[in-house]
Structure formats: C-alpha cells, structure tokens
Amino acid sequence: QVQLVESGGGLVQPGGSLRLSCAGSGMIFSTYVMNWYRQAPGKQRELVAHITSGGSTLYTDSVKGRFTISRDNAKNTLYLQMNNLKPEDTAVYYCNAVNIRSDYWGQGTQVTVSS
Numbered sequence: 588q589v590q591l592v593e594s595g596g597g598l599v600q601p602g603g604s605l606r607l608s609c610a611g612s613g614m615i616f617s618t619y620v621m622n623w624y625r626q627a628p629g630k631q632r633e634l635v636a637h638i639t640s641g642g643s644t645l646y647t648d649s650v651k652g653r654f655t656i657s658r659d660n661a662k663n664t665l666y667l668q669m670n671n672l673k674p675e676d677t678a679v680y681y682c683n684a685v686n687i688r689s690d691y692w693g694q695g696t697q698v699t700v701s702s
Contacts, residue, residue: 589612589613589614590612590613591683591691591692592693593680593693595608596680597697597698599672601672604668605672605698606668607623607680608664609665617660619684619686620637620640620685621682622638622684622685623681625679625680626679627675627677627679632681635647635650635667636667637656642658676698677699677701678697678698679695679697680695680696
C-alpha cells in the first residue's frame with residue numbers, strides 16, 4: 588500500500604533552518620503532484636508549497652524566499668528546505684501526494700520554532 592513518511596522536524600531557534608523529507612513507497616512517485624501542508628494549533632491546515640511532476644513550484648506568500656520545495660523522483664523523496672524560520676512557522680507539517688485518482692497523506696512531523 589502507499590505510504591508517505593515525513594522526517595526532519597524538531598525544535599529550532601528563530602532564524603534557524605530545517606530540512607524536511609517525505610519518503611514515498613508503494614506508488615509511482617513521479618506521477619504525483621506533491622504538496623507540503625502545515626497545521627498550527629487551533630488553525631486550519633494550510634498549503635505551504637506545491638511541486639508538479641515536472642518540477643514547477645508554488646509557495647504561500649508567508650514562506651516565499653525562505654522555503655524551497657524539491658523532489659528527487661529517483662529516490663521517491665520530497666523535500667522542504669526551511670530557512671530563516673520564525674515562531675509563526677511552528678506547526679505539524681504534512682506531506683501530500685495527489686494525482687487524478689488518489690490523494691495520500693503522511694502522518695506529519697512537528698516543527699517548533701522557539702528561543
């Protein structure tokens with residue numbers, strides 16, 4: 588069955604960096620549009636970044652210039668490089684894979700930005 592497993596979250600000080608990874612299995616990874624979402628306590632889940640199978644990217648305004656989404660189809664892995672982190676980036680980050688037939692989610696990884 589399809590699995591998406593996130594890793595790389597943790598506690599970081601403001602201004603610091605983290606790199607999230609999402610490893611896919613049981614799927615033809617390259618055929619999926621891949622997304623990173625996040626959900627902060629008491630808030631709705633929001634789309635952070637999006638990458639097509641061809642590598643085109645989109646970002647929510649609050650992370651533009653700080654976050655970079657990328658994918659390695661040979662390794663079935665999605666990445667999110669997060670720089671200059673701010674306390675408002677604190678959330679559970681989820682990996683999402685979508686194609687015309689399917690919509691899959693990972694279990695999430697906690698990112699906490701605090702001094």
